Amino acid sequence: MLSQTKKSKIFVLDTNVILHDYTCIYQFQDNDVILPITVLEELDKFKRGNDLINFQAREFTRLLDEIVGDELFNGGKSLGQGKGKLRIETGKPFSDELKASFKEDIPDHRILAIADYISKSYPKRKSVLITKDINLRMKAKSLGIQAEDYKTDQVTDEHILDKTVTTFDNFDDSLIDRLYNQGSFAKDDVKKDFNPEANECFIFRGSSSSALARYDNKSERIYRVEKNSAYGIKPRNAEQTFSLNMLMDPEIRLMALTGKAGTGKTLLALAAAIEQHRQYEQILLARPIVALSNRDIGYLPGDASEKISPYMQPLFDNLAVIKHTFNPRSNEYQLIEEMVKEEKLNITPLAYIRGRSLSNAFFIIDEAQNLTPHEIKTIITRAGEGTKMVFTGDLQQIDSPYLDMKSNGLAYMTDRMRNQELFAHINLLKGERSYLAELAATLL
Template sequence: MLSKTKKSKIFVLDTNVILHDHTCIYQFQDNDIILPITVLEELDKFKRGNDLINFQAREFTRVLDEIVGDDIFNGGKSLGVGKGRIRIETGKPFSDELKASFREDIPDHRILAIADFTAKTYPRRKTVLISKDINLRMKAKSLGIQAEDYKTDQVTDENVLDKTITTFDNFDDRLIDQLYQQGSFAKADVKDFTPDANECYIFRGNQSSALARYDSKSERIYRVEKKSAYGIKPRNAEQTFSLNMLMDPEVRLIALTGKAGTGKTLLALAAAIEQHRQYEQILLARPIVALSNRDLGYLPGDASEKINPYMQPLFDNLAVIKHTFNPRSNEYQLIEEMVKEEKLNITPLAYIRGRSLSNAFFIIDEAQNLTPHEIKTIITRAGEGTKMVFTGDLWQIDSPYLDMKSNGLAYMVDRMRNQELFAHINLVKGERSYLAELASNLL
């Protein structure tokens, strides 16, 4: 039986919520949770595999088994002190309205039938369907069933995501001169100045200008010089700041966001190779998001040949760096040797899970397609001496159940803000070509 407190709600969970966060059942405070039996059927299809989504399905099954134990489950079980109860609801008949609206007997419609049945069975309590599927939420609302997105790990301050480099016009020329002569000045020298850790600025005075960055440990503003990394030269202020962070051993976690062509992955890879002596291995990875619902099994060839098309953008960035040098040069040969000896390794992200990464420079591309839990899983792999760089475009999300506020990259930027070992640069200006920049802005 569900608890009878009038104020508490009843939440009906969709499968995609569990695949997004296997701990979701503990995030609803003292409200009750109904798990449609259809969800268990769908989870069973996801249990096998090496992707992070398969891990979520397996972990939730284990969590549910720990809650239930050897008891009969049809009466529901408590989720703990201060929490509600969870129960599995078996299939329910479609109402006349459901039959008239949806002729197909598919999992989504069975979940709707259970949500509809629950709302009518407990009319004095609020029943809410929780789903990451926008279309299912629209279907529910059209039937008079309240539906919401899973909001526990969504970004609370959207301004953090598209924040650009702050420019100070009419800045004190004396402080700019001090940056050039002494390299820094105290935060207290600027009135009403409350910067975040590792925040970057452009100071423009009447006679000069400077790029600068705030160091929260010393509470001082330091000048940022324009430096190249393994043949790659920064073309604008954002790229200059990015390379400065990437080359700083004190900054262990970096987020580089921005549209296609802004140089995120290229800068990260160039900085990694430039510092190859400081790290035992350079790893580049990206999540595999298949197109048109066709997974790797549809592609011809062995495992390596199936994966290569998804990893090609990373190989392309590596080729750009290599071609800045003569094929006979030491720099070119170094990259060849690192790849051959697997000191520079390009791999799917799923192959990283479970490993402990010590003294590695780890670049995760297309991180906007990861869930918050996946981001956390990856970062917790970091061992001593490891630096992690997440790159991605928050406007180009390929997962059907993630958006700008709920994806893992945005979640990390929001939660890690103002930490001494974290830095976030949002690159705005495209540098790939004028054509690419025009297409990114207009199409």
């Protein structure tokens, strides 16, 4: 049995925590971890499949196999130096209060029964149910069971992706002239205590002129950003201009493009990739498949390719926009056709990319707000030499029921990577799809 007097806490884990981060059992310091037997039952249902959630289930099963032993069911097994113990807890009877409150015998309620049993068995220690399911947290609290979200990989500032381009009004006209005539000036010329982040972008407005600029922390200088197009796509606002500038910069290997629907995130990334097709062996576009309304893709008709086609259609739509800027007989149009035919430009579900080593590729990951921090890490660590990765997403459209503003992988990556020389982030504000789309994104 676990110690009755130990001052550390006892954490009871829900299935969704493991599917969010299969290494979670090692993230609770010296506290003990309880794994309900019901969780193992549920994980067994997720082990088969090609989605990232299936990968998490399989990896946790392998991890658990490495630490297997009789102690897991009797007193708990140590998770290592400075860590607590892990114990698998078998099913427990429902208390009278639980029976009266929740009539159904479902996995969530069986996990509640175990959490209730643990809290009553160890009254001298704080026991907490850890789940990413807000409804289960509410159910637990109604029974007097402490419950919390999994917070290990949450960002502290949920507005990290809301950061906009910094604008300087009444800026020194002579410095703006220097940007146009010489191309750059030292950051200290702005003011002595001016400390911008790597690749931070600025709009300088003087009395008679203005300029777009970007900070390079290697040279500690601020350089002018020119308005250039990419494969027929022209930037329509300052944020799009900055985005294309950094998408075309070979020194920036990792980018986050955020913003509401219709701001041009995916279109700009794809246009920049095709513009630079000679620099990369392959252009890859991928997105996670997140079924809406709790309906799995299995209910869709057709074979595997036909089932996933609706999820990939937005990427094909962006490709069509670029193609239609050219005459079908033009070399530019034919180049795209050839790249698709020869699979040098490949649109695919993200699950089909996992496990590959991606060298000298331009990799665009769409809808990245639906990825967990661990999934983002898994993807980035596949990057080989010469690869550039661009993650796009809208935090107002998180479809995963277990992710939010603080726990999604796109916010986590941006928070951890900010101020790195090879990383850049632009938040696109203005919708350019249409006035109707912009109005809907703002008001609805």
